[in-house]
Amino acid sequence: MRTDGSHTVRYMKEGTDMASAAANTSAAVSRPLRTGDRIPVASVRASSEASPNARAENLIAETGSPTCWVADERDGFVWVEFDLGATYPIGEMRVRNYRQSLPGFPDLWKRGLRRITVEHSLDGERWIELAGEGAPYELVPANGSSAGAGETSIRWGDQLARYVRIAADLRADGFWGGYDANDRFGGLSEVRFYAGTGWAAEPAEAWNALFRRASGWTGSDGIYSIPLDGRDSHGDGSSGRTLLLFGDTFVGEVDPATGRRLTMTMINNSMALLDGAEPDVDRLRFLWNDADPAVPDSAIVPATPKAATVDGAYYWLQDGACVGGSFYCFPMIVGPNPDGPEGFQFQVHGVTICRAPMTPEGPDFGAMEQFDTPLYGATAAGHRAYYGAAVMPHTVESNVPDPDGYVYVYGLLYDRLHRAVVARALPEQLFDGARWTFWNGSDWSLDPAQAAPVSSETSPEYSVSPLRGGSQHGRYALAYMRSDEPRAVAIQLGDSPVGPFEGEIALYACPEAKEGGGRYVYNAKAHPSLSKPGELLISYNVNSTSMDDHVRYGDIYRPRFVNVRRIE
Numbered sequence: 001m002r003t004d005g006s007h008t009v010r011y012m013k014e015g016t017d018m019a020s021a022a023a024n025t026s027a028a029v030s031r032p033l034r035t036g037d038r039i040p041v042a043s044v045r046a047s048s049e050a051s052p053n054a055r056a057e058n059l060i061a062e063t064g065s066p067t068c069w070v071a072d073e074r075d076g077f078v079w080v081e082f083d084l085g086a087t088y089p090i091g092e093m094r095v096r097n098y099r100q101s102l103p104g105f106p107d108l109w110k111r112g113l114r115r116i117t118v119e120h121s122l123d124g125e126r127w128i129e130l131a132g133e134g135a136p137y138e139l140v141p142a143n144g145s146s147a148g149a150g151e152t153s154i155r156w157g158d159q160l161a162r163y164v165r166i167a168a169d170l171r172a173d174g175f176w177g178g179y180d181a182n183d184r185f186g187g188l189s190e191v192r193f194y195a196g197t198g199w200a201a202e203p204a205e206a207w208n209a210l211f212r213r214a215s216g217w218t219g220s221d222g223i224y225s226i227p228l229d230g231r232d233s234h235g236d237g238s239s240g241r242t243l244l245l246f247g248d249t250f251v252g253e254v255d256p257a258t259g260r261r262l263t264m265t266m267i268n269n270s271m272a273l274l275d276g277a278e279p280d281v282d283r284l285r286f287l288w289n290d291a292d293p294a295v296p297d298s299a300i301v302p303a304t305p306k307a308a309t310v311d312g313a314y315y316w317l318q319d320g321a322c323v324g325g326s327f328y329c330f331p332m333i334v335g336p337n338p339d340g341p342e343g344f345q346f347q348v349h350g351v352t353i354c355r356a357p358m359t360p361e362g363p364d365f366g367a368m369e370q371f372d373t374p375l376y377g378a379t380a381a382g383h384r385a386y387y388g389a390a391v392m393p394h395t396v397e398s399n400v401p402d403p404d405g406y407v408y409v410y411g412l413l414y415d416r417l418h419r420a421v422v423a424r425a426l427p428e429q430l431f432d433g434a435r436w437t438f439w440n441g442s443d444w445s446l447d448p449a450q451a452a453p454v455s456s457e458t459s460p461e462y463s464v465s466p467l468r469g470g471s472q473h474g475r476y477a478l479a480y481m482r483s484d485e486p487r488a489v490a491i492q493l494g495d496s497p498v499g500p501f502e503g504e505i506a507l508y509a510c511p512e513a514k515e516g517g518g519r520y521v522y523n524a525k526a527h528p529s530l531s532k533p534g535e536l537l538i539s540y541n542v543n544s545t546s547m548d549d550h551v552r553y554g555d556i557y558r559p560r561f562v563n564v565r566r567i568e
Contacts, residue, residue, distance in 0.1 A: 029062070031086075031202065032088065032194075032195035032200070032567055033567070034195070034567060034568065035091060035195055035196060035197045035567060035568060036091065036194055036195065037194065037195045037567075038192065038193070038194055038195075039084055039088050039090070039193040039194060039195055040084070040085070041060045041082050041083070041084055041085075041191075041193065042083045042084060042085030042086075043057075043082075043083045043085075044056045044057055044059060044060055044080065044081065044082050044083070045080070045081050046069060046071060046078070046079065046080040046081070047071055047073060047077070047078050047079045047080070048071045048072050048073055048078070049069065049070070049071065049072075050070040050071060050072040050185055050187075051070070054068055054069055054070035054187065055069060056069045056080050057069075058189075059080065059082075059188060059189070059190055059191045060082070060190075060191065067189065067190075068098055068099070068100055068187055068188065068189045069187045069188055069189075070098070070111065070185050070186070070187035071185065071186055071187055072184060072185055073170065073184055073186070074184060076169055076170040076171035076172075076174065076184060077167070077168075077169050077170070077174075078113075078167065078168055078170060078174070078186050078187075079165055079166065079167035079168075080165070080166050080167075080188070080191075081124075081163060081164070081165045081166075082163065082164045082165075082191065082193070083124070083162065083163055084161070084162050084163070084164070084193065085162070085202075085203075086162060086200065086201060086202035086203060086508075087122060087160055087161065087162045087199075087200060087201040087202075087507055087508050087509075088160070088161070088162075088193075088195055088200045088567070089158040089159065089160055089195060089196040089197060089198030089199065089200065089567060090120075090156040090158070090159055090160075090161055090164075090193055090194070090195070090196055091155070091156055091157075091158060091194050091195055091196025091197070092153055092154065092155055092156060092193075092194040092196070093118070093153075093154045093156060093164070093191065093192070093193050093194075094151055094152070094153050094154075094190075094191070094192045094193075094194070095139055095151070095152045095154065095166070095188060095190070095191050096142070096150055096151045096152075096188065096189045096190035096191070097109070097112035097113065097139050097140060097141055097142040097150035097151075097152070097188060097189060098111045098112035098113070098142060098150075098186075098187045098188055098189055099112070099142030099143070099149060099150050099189050100189075107177070109141055109142045109143060109150070109176070110141075110175070110176045110177030110178075111175060111176075111177060111185045111186055111187055112139065112141050112142055112150060112175060112176050112186075112187070112188070113139050113166070113168045113174060113175050113176075113186055113187070113188060114138055114139055114141070114168070114173055114174060114175050114176045115136065115137070115138050115139075115168060115169075115172070115173045115174055116137050116138075116139060116166050116167060116168045116174070117129060117136070117137070117166075117167050117168070118130040118137060118154065118164070118165070118166055119164070119165045119167070120159060120161035120163065120164055120165075121161065121162065121163040121164075121165070122160070122161065122162055122163070122486055122488055122506060122508070122509040123162075123163070123486040123488075123509035123511075123513075123514065124162070124163045125486070125514070126485065126486055127163075127165060130154075130156065130159065132154075132155055132156060132157045132159075133155045133157070134154060134155065137152075137154055138152075139152045139188075140152045141176045142189065150189070156196060157196070158196035158197050158198045159196075160198060160199065160505070160506070160507070162508075162509065164193070166188070166191070168186060170184060170186045174186060195567050196567070197567060197568050198566070198567060199491075199505055199507055199564060199565070199566060199567075200564070200565055200566075200567050201489065201507035201508035201538075201562045201563070201564045202562060202563050202565075203508075203560075203561070203562055203563075204279075204537060204561035204562055204563045206278075206279040207279045207537065207539075207561035208560050208561055209279070210279040210280075210281060210284065211558040211559055212555060212558060213254070213558075214253065214254040214255075214256045214554075215253055215254070216251060216286060217249060217250075217251060217270060217272070217286040217288075218250045218251065218252055218253070218254050218261070218264070218554060219249070219250040219550075219554065219555075219556070219557035219558050220246035220247060220248060220249040220250065220270060220557065220558065220559075221246065221247045221248065221522075221523065221541035221543060221557065221559070222245055222246040222247035222248075222269070222316070222317065222461070222523075222541070223244055223245070223246055223525075223539050223541070223559045224244070224245040224317070224318070224319045224320060224461075224525065225237075225242050225243070225244055225245075225527040225529060225530055226242065226243040226244075226245065226320050226321055226322055226327070227240055227241075227242050227243075227322065227529040228240060228241045228242065228243060228322055228358055228360065228362075229241075229322070230321070230322040230323060230324075230325075230393065230395075230397045230398055231397070231398060231399045231529065232321065232392075232393055232398045232399070232400070232528055232529050233398060233399040233400050233466070233468070233528055233529065234468050234469075234528050234529075234531050234532075234533055234534075234535075234536075235277070235529070235531065235532060235533045236399055236528075236529045237274075237276065237277035237529035237530050238276055238277040238278075239276065240276075240529075241273055241274065241275050241276075241360065242273070242274045242277070242529060242530060243271060243272075243273060243320075243322075243327070243358075243362050243363070244271060244272040244273075244274060245269070245271055245317045245318075245319070245320060245329065246269060246270045246271065246272070246317070247268070247269060247316050247317065248266055248267070248268055248269075248316075249266065249267050249268075249269065249270040249288065250264045250265070250266055250550075250554075250557060251264070251265045251266075251267060251270075251288065251296040252264035252265055254554035254555075255554075259552075259553055259554050259555055260551065260552055260553075260554060261550065261551045261552075261554045264550075264551075265295075265296050267288055267289075267296050267297055267298045267299075268298045268314040268315060268316065268334075269288075269298045269299050269300060269314075269315055269316065269317045269331070270286060270287065270288040270298070270299050271286070271287040271288070271299050271362060271363075272284055272285060272286045272287060273285050273287065273361070273362055274530075277529065277530045277531075277532075287299055287362060289301075298314060298315065299317075299365070300315050300317065300329075300331065300354060300365070300368070301314070301315065302314065302315055302331075302333060302352070302370070303370045304333075304352050304370050304371065304372045305372060306333060306349065306350045306352070306372040307333045307349075307350070307352070307372075309349075310333060310335040310349045311335060311336075312335055312336045313333055313334065313335050313349070314334055314335075315331035315332065315333065315334065315352070316331060316332045316334050317329050317330075317331045318330045318331055318332060318351075318388035318389055318461070319388060319389060319390050319391040319461075319463075319525075320354075320391060321391045321393045321398075321407065322358050323393055323395070323397070323407060323427045323430065324397070324427050324428075325357065325358055326355055326356065326357060326358055327354075327355065327356045327357070327358040327362075327363040328353065328354065328355055328391075328407075328430055329353075329354050329388075330351055330352070330353060330354075330373075330375065330387060330388025330391070330409065331351070331352050331354060331388070332348050332349075332350070332351055332352075332376075332386070332388065333348070333349045333350040333351070333352060334346050334347065334348055334349070335347050335349055341545070342545050342546070342547075344545075348376070348386065349376075350372060350373075350376045351373050351375040351376040351386050351387060351388050352370050352371065352372060352373060353370070353371050353373050353375075353430065353431060354368055354369070354370050355368065355369045355370075355430075355431060356368035356369070369431075371431065371433075373387075373433050374433050374436075374448055375387040375388060375409075375411065375423070375433070375436075375448070377448060377449070378449065379413060379448075379449050379450070379451055380449045380450060381415070383413050383414055383415040384413070384414045385411060385412065385413045385414070385421055385448070385451055386411050386412060387409050387410065387411030387421070387423055388409060388411060389410055389411050389412055389420075389458075389460060389461050389462060390409075390410035390420075390461070390462050390463045390464050390525065391407065391408070391409050391410070392407075392408045392410070392463075392464045392465065392466075392497065393407045393408075393427075394406050394407065394408055394466075394497055395407065395427065400466045401466055401468060401473070401474055402474065404497075405426060405427075406424040406425065406426060406497075407424060407425055407426070407427055407430060408422055408423075408424045408464070408497050409422070409423050409424065409425070410422050410423075410462070410464055411423070411451075412458070412460060413451065413453050417456075417457050417483070418457065418458050418459060418460055418483075419453035419454075419455055419456065419457060419458060420453060420454050420455040420458045420462065420464075420478060420499075420501065421438070421439070421451040421452070421453055421454065422438070422439045422451075422454055422497065422498055423436050423437065423438045423439070423448070423451070424436070424437060424439075424444070424497075425437070434446075436448075438450060438451040439451065439452065439454060439498045440452050454494070454498050454499040454500050454501055455478055455492055455499060455500070455501040455502075456492075456501075456502070456504070457480070457482070457483065457504070458478060458480040459480040459481040459482075459483070459522060459523050459524060460522070460523055461522075461523035461525055462478060462479060462480035462481075462523070462524065462525050463478070463479045463480075463525035463526040463527075463538075464476055464477070464478050464479075464497065464501075465477050465479070465526045465528045465536065466528075467536075468533070468534075469533070469534055470534065470566050470568055471566065471568055472493070472566060474495075475493050475494065475495055476493065476494045476495070476496065476497060476499070476501070477491045477492075477493055477526065477536065478491060478492045478493075478494065478499070478501040479491050479524055479525055479526040479536070479538050479564075480492075480523075480524050480525070481510075481521060481522050481523055481524040481540055482504065482506055486506075486509040486510075486513065487509065487510055487513040487520070487521050488506040488507060488508055488509045488510065489506075489507050489508040489510065489524040489538055489540055489562055489564075490504050490505060490506045490507055490524070491504075491505050491507060491564070492504055492505070493505075507562070507564055508562045508564075510540055510542075510560070512542045512556075512560070517544060517546065517549050518544045518545035518546040518549055519542065519543070519544045519549070519556060520542075520543055520544070520545070521540055521541065521542055521543075521560075522540065522541050522543065523540060523541045524538055524539065524540040525538065525539060525540075526538045526564075527539065531563075532563075534565055534566070535563050535564065535565040536563070536564045536565070537561060537562075537563055537564075538561065538562050538563075538564055539559040539560065539561050540559065540560055540561075540562075541559055541560075542556055542557065542558065542559075542560055543556070543557055544556050544557070
């Protein structure tokens with residue numbers, strides 16, 4: 001146990017001997033849209049259940065008649081845990097105490113819990129005690145007759161959580177009857193959650209399924225999205241076509257029955273075209289160099305003087321944009337590094353600009369130009385910095401609020417942490433490195449060595465997106481994967497394209513990070529043109545350090561998605 005500010009943080013992982021129960025709430029409880037709406041519960045489990053009629057799932061049942069959960073604990077410590085299935089700002093929790101009444105047993109209400117602790121978590125493993133209004137919490141007892149008796153309202157102050165745990169020690173005023181080793185039952189009748197005001201993050205299952213494939217393109221990371229018409233704003237992809245950029249890519253066959261890879265070739269980048277903004281497998285087509293069908297190759301291969309000096313050079317594409325009818329992207333020149341650990345045997349040598357006419361079928365690769373750039377180097381303080389990790393056209397063409405006409409290209413400054421830096425150029429200057437300027441913390445400078453960070457942290461790939469509508473209209477969201485545990489999709493907010501981006505909001509703990517076997521999650525980023533109005537679709541990557549793991553489980557290496565939105 002450790003103390004973190006005003007909260008107590010407990011690291012707990014339940015054993016396999018603890019009872020569990022899962023139940024869906026009624027279909028009548030839909031996702032909350034506004035402050036005060038009911039939050040559905042995906043599943044519930046408990047320390048124990050005294051009988052089949054006293055299951056934890058009764059607490060969220062929509063039966064219309066009194067039900068209950070009762071625990072039977074010899075050591076006196078009981079708990080019940082709720083999984084909301086997504087992260088929500090919780091405004092209120094209403095707890096109805098145990099209220100069963102049977103003829104001849106007038107004191108059953110005393111089995112109701114009394115003094116409780118309430119904890120919340122993003123990942124179900126790291127718990128923070130709620131210590132808001134009314135803490136420490138004491139539940140109102142029920143009298144066993146009135147349907148409305150025994151209800152306690154606990155205010156949450158808009159705390160973000162996916163998991164909630166209510167716990168009590170029956171030996172220490174944990175229930176109203178006082179502890180008796182021969183009658184050690186304690187429980188509740190009903191628990192309901194209501195939305196506060198703040199950010200919500202919900203798994204986007206249809207998008208997750210879109211990239212679960214058994215033939216051809218069978219896995220990759222990266223995934224940047226570029227609308228072919230240049231309109232990179234919320235909802236603008238619904239009637240157009242989007243180019244998706246990927247990093248290292250598996251091409252081959254996966255056994256759909258076992259999930260094991262049967263054949264695989266890894267190429268260093270690939271692309272896809274998606275018609276519209278819905279996750280429709282019939283509207284998705286993948287692209288790579290298939291001039292020799294038997295030997296797949298990367299969509300773009302290095303062709304610059306700098307790349308020619310690197311043995312075995314290849315490209316990781318990074319982000320890009322369609323500006324003035326041309327495709328731009330900023331690939332890193334990467335070479336092998338056999339001294340690196342498994343899964344990280346590479347080294348970055350530079351950043352290139354690629355430009356090609358954008359056609360309805362994607363970039364015209366035959367007309368592509370490639371140039372080395374000054375977008376990889378060191379700052380005056382000696383920290384490595386490079387650009388292309390995120391691109392935000394802030395032009396009339398891109399349909400963003402209050403455009404200033406520039407294309408912003410974000411990068412990374414590494415000083416033991418990854419921090420965001422930013423450069424910009426007018427569209428006609430993108431291919432002229434001498435015209436680029438770099439934000440130095442107060443103004444724009446022609447000297448890239450003067451670049452100053454605009455965020456306290458980011459991930460190696462991320463995004464910066466203008467927000468539309470609601471209380472956050474006109475602000476900018478930097479979406480990334482946080483480096484601390486739990487590994488979670490997070491955002492920081494700023495008031496301009498150069499931030500400063502502050503106030504980390506951890507939104508969604510990625511469950512794949514808990515699967516073990518060398519698996520890890522990384523590089524979250526937003527896709528505004530694929531997002532519905534009022535939402536921000538954010539992807540993150542899942543990988544493994546073990547190639548054997550990739551062979552056994554062909555479903556690991558693909559992007560996952562969450563929808564982020566405000567509840568107000």
